[in-house]
Amino acid sequence: MGDITAGFIGFGLIGGSIARAMRELYPNATLVAYNHNKDVPNKSLELAQEEQILDKIYTDLSVGFSKCDIIFLCAPVLTNIEYLKQLKSIIKPSCILTDVGSVKGNIHEAVTNLDLDANFIGGHPMAGSEKAGFINSNSKLLENAYYILTPTAKTSDKKLEFIYSLVEDMGALPLILDYMDHDNIVAAISHVPHIIAASLVNLVKKSDSGDEKMRALAAGGFKDITRIASSSPIMWQNICLTNTKSIKGFLDQYILSLQDISSALNDPNEDFLYEVFDTAREYRDSIPNKAIGMMAKIHEVYLDIIDEAGAIATIATILASNNISIKNIGIIHNREFQDGVLRIEFYNEESSAQAVDLLRKYRYTIYER
Structure with a gap:
């Protein structure tokens, strides 16, 4: 793939991270991008060119994109x-034409x-950040993130293998789905949760007192x-306007579930x-470690650590000195556990089990999930 030419239309966080x-x-690939505004320089594209991420910037698609082997559509x-x-x-x-959008139905219909x-293979890298734009892009953003691919009925094996290998090379986890299945899945696990989060914030904003006591006290669970x-x-x-049917279906189900809870509060129905809470707790706790279909099982442990300099380095040294490799490590920033909880992910179950035994010998409190 070293001599390929890749084009980018839209160059924000995801497009920039893929390019990086x-x-x-x-290093020998030719990477080009499109500036739709001929009269106004695009600072992000110019920065990418200065950093030698991009080779050329074009204001005419017909000039710069006719030789592309793959084109990433990274706009809304x-x-x-x-x-x-x-x-x-x-x-x-x-x-190969591919996109990075979180809705696939509309673009697949347009492609047909x-x-x-x-030519088209839908793409959805399930990675991101609250920080947007090329300035926040990172070559490692896609590592260990699922990257959904939605080929069409006419996608050749050669094209699918090409993009599948590209995704793997970037450190992401490619997963092939039917585009309609994709839209239903992301509506349930991503789109409706975003709507719920936004509506909850707006509810608190509208319900707050003049001296904003709710805003002042909003922390912990609410912010999580x-x-x-x-x-x-x-x-x-854009997502709501393009995945409307799937979102509305799950949103209507959610509204009914809230009405059931409201009725249970009126009764009240203790059981x-x-x-509600017990079922949710059990299912939520099962999510990180469950292998579903093609999705690989995650081997992770959580442990309490003292909030002091060198605490993480000490644990990493203990594991490294016993030849236990760490896949990922980081502090959990929520209230599911006590303060100062470290999450460590391992490459396999054997390493995870060895780490648990070892860290317990050093009197760390371990939470297995």
């Missing part, structure tokens, strides 16, 4: 669809209508479950209320 990863992986979903119409007469037959099924409400309003407006 590709530059590190394939509805904008990406408009670009497909322009690219149809420009790209070479072997070119434009007879681009043989509403963190995602800080995301881009334009992006989430029902207990079941």
